[in-house]
Amino acid sequence: MSLHRRPVRVPALTALAAVLALAGCTPGGAQARVDPPPAPPADVAGFCAALHGRLPEKVAGLARTPTDPESDLTAAWGGSAIVLRCGIPKPAEMADPKQEGVHVNGVAWLLEELPDDAGGGFRFTTGMRLAYTQVRVDKEHATDAGMLVGLSTAVAETVPEGISSY
Structure with a gap:
């Protein structure tokens, strides 16, 4: 039986x-656990708040996901498939002339492939802007830089060109 x-x-x-x-x-x-960067200077935080309000609802076909903790310095799409952090300190990799980059909609992005032991995928960081913005994309969604189109538009509209001292 x-x-x-x-x-x-x-x-x-x-x-x-x-x-x-x-x-x-x-x-x-769903929520994505995204640690905000250390508190940036007020002007940088202001650029990040403006960017937060202009970010697209979808990136690479993935819907925007609430972040935990909630912050104007972070955003996510598809859970934690694509994670954005704005107002990060200048990455040391920016000083390496051998680093690769891409330009999308007038925004320069430093391109770093992440090792498999760090989860793989890619990390893109804006350059030549008054606030550094970093986007981490998991292996599954890191097929091309096309997913940066909407993000680049938002960055170009809200974060002025220049060299951040932060």
């Missing part, structure tokens, strides 16, 4: 587990 019940129970439990897992992934229900 238990042989007849087990096939029914296992699929039922599997289906229940799948429904519960999907419920955690529904838009608006």
Whole structure:
């Protein structure tokens, strides 16, 4: 008798587990844990707040996700698939002339491939702007820099060109 019940129970439990897992992934229900950078100077924080208000609702087809803790210095899309941090201190990698970069919609981005032991993917950091903005993209969504189009537009509209002293 238990042989007849087990096939029914296992699929039922599997289906229940799948429904519960999907419920955690529904838009608006998920949050991405994103640590804001250390408190930047007031002018940099102001640029970041303006950027936060102009960020696209979708990046690479992924919906914007609330961040935990909530901050004008952070944003995320698709859970933690794409994570943005604004107002970071100048990365040491900016001084390396061998680093690669891309220009998208008038915004220069430093391009760094992340090692597999760090989760893989890519990290893009704006250059020549008065606030440094960093975007980390997981391996699955790091197929091309096209996902930077909407982000670059928002950066170009809100963070003035220049060299940040922070």
